Amino acid sequence: xxxxxxxxxxxxxxxxxxxxxxxxxxxxxxxxxxxxxxxxxxxxxxxxxxxxxxxxxxxxxxxxxxxxxxxxxxxxxxxxxxxxxxxxxxxxxxxxxxxxxxxxxxxxxxxxxxxxxxxxxxxxxxxxxxxxxxxxxxxxxxxxxxxxxxxxxxxxxxxxxxxxxxxxxxxxxxxxxxxxxxxxxxxxxxxxxxxxxxxxxxxxxxxxxxxxxxxxxxxxxxxxxxxxxxxxxxxxxxxxxxxxxxxxxxxxxxxxxxxxxxxxxxxxxxxxxxxxxxxxxxxxxxxxxxxxxxxxxxxxxxxxxxxxxxxxxxxxxxxxxxxxxxxxxxxxxxxxxxxxxxxxxxxxxxxxxxxxxxxxxxxxxxxxxxxxxxxxxxxxxxxxxxxxxxxxxxxxxxxxxxxxxxxxxxxxxxxxxxxxxxxxxxxxxxxxxxxxxxxxxxxxxxxxxxxxxxxxxxxxxxxxxxxxxxxxxxxxxxxxxxxxxxxxxxxxxxxxxxxxxxxxxxxxxxxxxxxxxxxxxxxxxxxxxxxxxxxxxxxxxxxxxxxxxxxxxxxxxxxxxxxxxxxxxxxxxxxxxxxxxxxxxxxxxxxxxxxxxxxxxxxxxxxxxxxxxxxxxxxxxxxxxxxxxxxxxxxxxxxxxxxxxxxxxxxxxxxxxxxxxxxxxxxxxxx
Numbered sequence: 001x002x003x004x005x006x007x008x009x010x011x012x013x014x015x016x017x018x019x020x021x022x023x024x025x026x027x028x029x030x031x032x033x034x035x036x037x038x039x040x041x042x043x044x045x046x047x048x049x050x051x052x053x054x055x056x057x058x059x060x061x062x063x064x065x066x067x068x069x070x071x072x073x074x075x076x077x078x079x080x081x082x083x084x085x086x087x088x089x090x091x092x093x094x095x096x097x098x099x100x101x102x103x104x105x106x107x108x109x110x111x112x113x114x115x116x117x118x119x120x121x122x123x124x125x126x127x128x129x130x131x132x133x134x135x136x137x138x139x140x141x142x143x144x145x146x147x148x149x150x151x152x153x154x155x156x157x158x159x160x161x162x163x164x165x166x167x168x169x170x171x172x173x174x175x176x177x178x179x180x181x182x183x184x185x186x187x188x189x190x191x192x193x194x195x196x197x198x199x200x201x202x203x204x205x206x207x208x209x210x211x212x213x214x215x216x217x218x219x220x221x222x223x224x225x226x227x228x229x230x231x232x233x234x235x236x237x238x239x240x241x242x243x244x245x246x247x248x249x250x251x252x253x254x255x256x257x258x259x260x261x262x263x264x265x266x267x268x269x270x271x272x273x274x275x276x277x278x279x280x281x282x283x284x285x286x287x288x289x290x291x292x293x294x295x296x297x298x299x300x301x302x303x304x305x306x307x308x309x310x311x312x313x314x315x316x317x318x319x320x321x322x323x324x325x326x327x328x329x330x331x332x333x334x335x336x337x338x339x340x341x342x343x344x345x346x347x348x349x350x351x352x353x354x355x356x357x358x359x360x361x362x363x364x365x366x367x368x369x370x371x372x373x374x375x376x377x378x379x380x381x382x383x384x385x386x387x388x389x390x391x392x393x394x395x396x397x398x399x400x401x402x403x404x405x406x407x408x409x410x411x412x413x414x415x416x417x418x419x420x421x422x423x424x425x426x427x428x429x430x431x432x433x434x435x436x437x438x439x440x441x442x443x444x445x446x447x448x449x450x451x452x453x454x455x456x457x458x459x460x461x462x463x464x465x466x467x468x469x470x471x472x473x474x475x476x477x478x479x480x481x482x483x484x485x486x487x488x489x490x491x492x493x494x495x496x497x498x499x500x501x502x503x504x505x506x507x508x509x510x511x512x513x514x515x516x517x518x519x520x521x522x523x524x525x526x527x528x529x530x531x532x533x534x535x536x537x538x539x540x541x542x543x544x545x546x547x548x549x550x551x552x553x554x555x556x557x558x559x560x561x562x563x564x565x566x567x568x569x570x571x572x573x574x575x576x577x578x579x580x581x582x583x584x585x586x587x588x589x590x591x592x593x594x595x596x597x598x599x600x601x602x603x604x605x606x607x608x609x610x611x612x613x614x615x616x617x618x619x620x621x622x623x624x625x626x627x628x629x630x631x632x633x634x635x636x637x638x639x640x641x642x643x644x645x646x647x648x649x650x651x652x653x654x655x656x657x658x659x660x661x662x663x664x665x666x667x668x669x670x671x
Contacts, residue, residue, distance in 0.1 A: 036075060043073035049173045053165055061162045064112070064155035081106060082113050085153035101614050102151030104363045114156035114188035116163050117363055120148045120171070121180045151363055156188040197353060200380035204349035211343075215645045229656070235648040242588050249315075251569035252308060253591040254582025259304045260594050264601045266298035268631050271605050297529045300558045302409055303490040307562050309413050310494025313420060317428060318502050326425065328658050330417060335658075336595075337414060338387045339650045341407045343642075344599045345386060348404055349379045351607065365610045379403040389414050393484070406599050412484045416491045424495060432503040439492040439499075446485040450552055453483075486555060493559040497567055507571060514573060517564065524561040528554070590636075593643040600642055601635045608634070 047069050054062040071079035085107035087100030107115040152163065164183045171179055211230075218230030316329075357365055385391035386403055389411040423442070427434045509517065531554065568574045569582060590597075608631060 039075060040073050043069045050166065050169060053169050056165055057158065057162050061155070061158035064157040065166070068155050078110055078112065081110055082153050082155070085110075085113070085115070085151070087150040087152065090148070099149045099614075100151070101149070101363050102153060104151060104613055107151070107153035108187075108189060110153075111189055112155055113153055114158075114186050115363065116152040116154070116160065116186040117184045118150045118152045118163070118167055119182045119184060120150070120167075121182070152183075156186075160186050197355060198380065200349050200383075201353045201355075204346040204379075207346045208343075208350055211646060215649070218649070229652040230645070230649045232644050235644045238648070239589050239592055239643075240585070242585070249570040250583035250588070251574070251579055252312070252566070252582075254584065254587040255304070255566065255569070256308060256591040256594055257587040258582075259301055259308075260590070260597050263298075263301045264597065264632065264635055265628060266294070266301060267601055267605055268628055269294065270298060271602075271609065272627065294529075300528065300554070303487060303555065303558055304562050305409065306413065306416070306487045307490040307494040307497075307559070307566065310416070310420075310491040311498045311566060312494075313417065314424075314428065314495045314498030315502075317425060318498065326421060330421065332654050332658050333417060334389065334414060335654045336651060337389060337407070337410045339654070340595060340599055340647060341386050341389075341404075341410065342383075343646050343650075344404050344406055344603070345379050345383050347599075347603055351603075352377075352610075356610075360611050362611050362613045364612050406602055409487075409598075412487050413491075415484055416488060419488075420495065428495075428499065432499050435499045436496055439496045442492050443489050446488045447552055447556075449485045450555075489555040490559050490562070493563055494566075497563050501567065501570065509573065517568075517573075521561065521564045524557060524564075528558055528561055593639050593647070596643040596647045597635065597639040600638050604635045604638060605631060 047066070050065065054065075057065070068079055068082065072083055085103040087102035090100040101117075102115075104115055107113050152167070154163065154166075158166070160183045163186060164181055167181045167183065168177070171177055171181065214227045214230040215232050217224060218227040219232050222228055222231045222234070317326075379386075382391055382403055385394060386407055389407070391402060392408045392411050393415070419442070423438050424435060427438065565574075569579060572579075
């Protein structure tokens with residue numbers, strides 16, 4: 001196939017360049033005759049290459065290949081469309097373009113054809129220091145992990161194993177047998193029609209349909225008891241109402257919104273890098289200082305949320321000593337989290353099925369599942385574990401049981417809330433010193449576990465995932481990033497920060513000291529952003545002990561960096577312009593939809609990848625204006641919609657339910 005495409009295009013270009021104008025009457029006749037002669041020669045050549053392996057193929061497969069080559073030789077329309085639908089050697093291979101997916105829809109429009117996604121690995125020895133290998137490293141030090149992916153259109157009567165046999169033979173005939181071939185997925189019109197809708201898909205559609213129906217009824221009939229919580233117009237008005245609360249600092253609105261914004265951009269870049277760059281193309285932005293620094297900074301963004309969570313929960317309990325009911329607080333919190341997780345499960349189940357695939361899916365539909373750790377097919381078996389907020393904690397290393405990834409941080413946050421209830425709440429109002437001691441002990445325990453894990457499992461610094469989903473990266477994710485103890489450091493750091501904030505009177509510094517603190521903060525921030533890039537660049541010359549120190553110390557350095565920002569903004573130690581900026585109405589509004597944004601951002605990114613036909617190699621400007629800005633628009637638009645139609649009504653129902661529940665219990669006790 002590769003030789004055919006190369007010789008065919010070379011012949012056509014030669015004809016166009018050197019035979020002059022096509023304006024003469026018989027020009028197209030001459031062109032047709034030359035193409036016909038060349039096609040006959042190439043068809044015979046390809047048949048001769050495949051003849052020795054026909055005995056290894058099924059009778060149906062070998063017969064369909066022979067028939068296809070005969071029709072191609074005769075320039076039959078279907079055979080020509082099959083050939084035209086296949087991917088060719090991509091242009092710009094040395095610039096990072098690693099995909100040629102062909103024409104997915106054209107291939108599947110042919111009844112006798114099937115579309116196969118096929119990856120050809122580099123096959124290079126990473127330890128090699130040959131001139132040829134070194135010559136390729138100008139693009140990135142990890143070029144050798146780069147794969148070339150093709151869309152292969154051929155007769156549908158061949159299985160994936162037989163397609164691999166054919167591809168291996170073609171590469172072998174070109175002297176490229178050292179390149180491993182993986183046929184990842186093949187599907188055709190028939191295979192699409194054979195897929196059936198399962199019961200859990202119907203349940204998901206029904207739940208979402210009823211939610212939308214309740215919203216329609218709630219808008220037009222706001223006095224109906226059953227649907228009055230689903231008044232979308234009232235929820236829209238409430239988005240722009242900002243009640244003053246004693247335990248709430250307005251600056252935190254801006255910090256939450258900015259963190260969510262950075263997290264969404266990080267997800268866009270990371271999913272593109274893992275799914276598209278590793279398999280299909282390598283954008284220059286990912287190999288630049290800015291790109292690599294931001295990608296290495298991404299995993300620490302969730303720690304800011306845990307810091308704010310610990311800080312806000314502590315403020316809530318400290319400043320509401322008489323009014324608070326911890327049972328109501330944690331029950332409402334669990335109901336809110338599990339309800340949104342249930343809606344997320346319905347979204348994934350309703351979207352990723354044969355109906356969506358048949359009408360909207362593209363060649364990357366199945367590919368995104370490999371890099372997302374989301375398994376929508378697991379929803380029907382493990383949905384209860386997600387609703388109980390234990391799915392990722394019970395099976396941290398078994399990604400096959402994860403219906404979705406979005407609820408991991410909610411599970412960890414809820415777990416920390418329970419630890420707060422057991423260890424912190426009994427002493428938080430009585431003794432500042434004991435509270436700080438307990439928080440320090442929990443943080444040190446997390447660090448000890450972290451150090452033990454890095455030594456026992458020989459974990460390297462691999463989170464800056466410029467090498468793609470390697471085994472080392474997956475080990476780091478499973479044993480470090482997807483474990484709650486890492487994130488306990490910022491959470492209990494936030495608790496400590498809140499206790500210190502309310503332990504004494506207002507803390508004041510001189511102007512010189514304040515400027516010095518901000519200068520130190522700026523240096524810490526620059527280090528946290530650039531450290532991943534420096535570690536990745538200097539990795540070969542750094543000892544394993546230094547790498548483990550980096551893994552252990554980075555959460556503490558980030559804790560100090562973010563804690564000062566939160567403390568300064570909440571203690572009148574930040575510039576007025578910064579406080580006004582973080583307290584703006586825009587951030588107050590967008591912070592209200594943070595939970596909805598967290599659930600829909602990955603979902604939207606995956607959907608956009610699932611319907612993509614041909615990833616293109618773009619510049620930084622193309623990445624920003626073609627990829628990032630449109631994706632952000634969809635995410636925030638749908639985030640607002642989900643908040644108005646699902647999150648806000650559910651929150652209102654939960655508040656009403658818990659209020660009635662505990663009022664009823666209180667009246668029974670008093671009687």
